[in-house]
Every structure is written in C-alpha cells, then in structure tokens.
Amino acid sequence: MLQRLKALFGKASAKPTSPALDPEAIPKHIAIIMDGNGRWAKNRGLPRMAGHHSGMKTVKRITMAADRLGVKYLTLYAFSTENWKRPKAEVEFLMKLPQEFLSIELKELIENNVQVRMMGHKGDLPDHTLKAVEEAIAQTANNDGLVLNFALNYGSRKEMIEAVRDIGQAVSEGKLSPADIDESTMEAHLLSAGIPDPDLLIRTSGELRLSNFMLWQLAYSEMWFTDVYWPEFTEEHFYEAVREYQRRGRRYGGL
Template structure:
C-alpha cells in the first residue's frame, strides 16, 4: 500500500506508465473539505461532483477503460436525511447535466448496487442513463450508488442459489468464476488499482470480491481537490509495482 500527503503531486506523464485498465475510487473527504472552509456539507458534495467530472475526463484521456466510483453506500442511509437527499439531488443533477455529453463521448454508464428503495425518479434516471449509453464502448463509468460489497455478494449468492434450486446450475459447477458472473460487475475485469482519498485506510465495504488483488493507493488529499495530477500520480505508483497474484516475485524465481 502507498500513502502520500496532500501536497501537490509532482508532474507525472501517464503515457510513460503502465496504465491500469480498471481503476476504482473511494471518493472520500467531501464533508471535511466543506467543514475546513466553514461551508455546509452539501457544498463539499457539489465540489466532489466537479472532481468526478475532472477524473472521468482524465481517466479516458490517459487510456483507462473502466472507472468505478463509490458514490453512495448502503451505510450512507444512516446519515441525516437532509444530506441523503442532497446526495440524491447531486446524482439527479449529474445525470441530467452530463448524460448528453458522456453519450457523445462514447462513455457507457452503469449504476451498480441495489435499486430497491431508491426514489422513483432516481431509478428512472438510472435506467435512462444505462439505456441511452448501452451501445457505447470507448469508456465504462460505473457509479456505485446504494452499494455495499457484502450486500452485493449476498445478492449474488441468492440468485445463484435460486438457479441451483431450479436445476439451471449444478452444485458441482459452482466455482469462483460462476459466482462472479452473478455480481454487478460481471461483464468487466476486476479493478487493477483502487484509490482512496482523505487519508482513510480501509475499503469501507467497497468491491470486496473484486478488489482481492487490486493494488491499493491511499492519498491524504480530500476528494474535492482531486484532479488529473493526483490520478496520474496513482497510476505512476501502480506502474512501479509488481503484481504477483499470489505467485513468487520474478526477482525471487
């Protein structure tokens, strides 16, 4: 794991690095960013959306194919109702404002997580975004909304169990690959790199199955201040690592 302080990262040219196909980001620190400036938490979330726009653009430009961002967790329902409603409002705004542009730029939007319990208009916007970008393939943006890693695995296990009970799948055929095909990310590779901002050092129930062999990078920078330079710094750290997936290091062979 790597950590870094919130000082401005040095210039890193991602073109000279080994760019991961799939990056996952825990976008943390909106509330602390706002508090440090004497602003309401909602203002931090609004600036966080701006950081997301910058990151989506930068990720596509440097050659990333999949970007998965943690937007709203199943645990976030415990926050004050006003903040939950503000987060819903930001998703509404993001889809309404950015959908047309993302569609033209070849971005495919997936929203992963539970659909049950979401406001009707949010569910309709999610379905619209996925439907209108379904044929795009240049870049995939996964928005984890009302998402929890344990809940996703349990949901996948229930679906697989139902297929076993019906005879569609034999118990002897259940493998890691079969279970993975029931996850929300079934049609994409696992994240190569997982980044968390704000100086916290945990996964917080994000992509627990998929991140089994992801390289983890933690930055002290608060999410509203995240930009292309920070993304490129994360890619440079990733590029310098040797991924062994449980095997022996090539230097030890």
C-alpha cells in the same frame, strides 16, 4: 502502524507532479472511493452539502482524465448501503446529485463516447434518482469508450449474500450442481458481472479501509491512498496514483 500501512499501500505526496506514464501499462479498471466531501466543507466553514456539490465537479474532472489516459472502466463509489444512516436532509441532497450531474454532463459524456452504467441495489432509490441514471444508461448504451460505472446504493456484503442466494436457488432447482460452482459462477452473480476486477483502487481523505466496497473484486487490486479530500483531488493526483501503480509488480501469488 498508520505510517507503515500507508508505506505499504502507497501514499500521495503533498505536491503531486505530472508523471510520465507508460501507455502500455495503464490500468484497465480503476475504482475510487470518493471520500472527504464533508470534511472538506467543514474546514471551510461550509455546510456538508457544499462539499458534496464540489465533489460532483471532481467526478467530471477525473472521468475526463481517465478517458484521456485510455482507462477502460472507472467505478466510482457514489452512495453506499450504509449511507442511508446519514441525516435525512443530506441523503435527500445526495439522491438529487445524479440527476443534476447527468443533466449537465450527459451531452459531453455522449460526445466523448462514454458509456454510463450503475452497480447497486435499485429498489431503495427514489424514482427521480433511478430515472435519471437509467436514462443516461439508455442514451449511452451504444457507446464503446470509457465505462463510467456508478456504485450507487451499493454494499459488497449484500451483493455477495444475494449472489449466494441466487446460486443456492439454482442448485435447489437442479439447474446447477454444487460440484460445478467456482469463481466464475460467483462472479456471474455479482452486480459487477461483465466488468473486470479493478486493477487499481484509489481512496481519498486519508482513510485506510474498504468500507464494504467490492470486497470480492478487490482481491488482487493495487491500493493507493491519499490524504487529499475528494473535492481537492486533481488530475495530477490521479496521474500520480497511476504512476505508482506502474511501479509495482503484480504477481497474483506467483513469483
């Protein structure tokens, strides 16, 4: 079954090569579940935090690769609503990474016309984490290049429940008729409002699940999985995923 699923959704080869890509068929929006930091570290006899820190460097590498290809939106699953269950020390370390990453990389992101955004539930985030992200958002707000969208403290089920509550409230207040509720209504109330659905989802580390990530938005996304851990994920792997995307026919239920 595992082999069948991997064949169905796409599987990375052991030694990726630089593909020739069609510049007219680059995915507009790529979403990535960055997985395998801890296992990468464990395999090297390192603490899990070392894996997360190394994964931060991959964020920079892949962001620049996406920008060079002409990708318009790159959404990175940085921290889920379920990740709070991890050991306190690990969570505290993860909450410091946005501040460290942006303090190092923000200048170059600005120089490359990258716009930083965040998609997630802000209320539970530590002040220092939220402040770092909001400062980056403010400083890049006028950039009109690649949108680097961090899914931080994000959970798709919670997102959809809150959207339904907001819609229900609008109905109860007489601002919206139930008959007028459609897909665009729902999308306008999601945390991803204003961002097109992902064309391509990439997940690293060999896992074959969505892990409560963009469940509504991924309805028609192409999916590509690789056994490569996130700290090892290179531009070549990224290009390979895009090449596989370009091989597929997207019919959205039609012929």
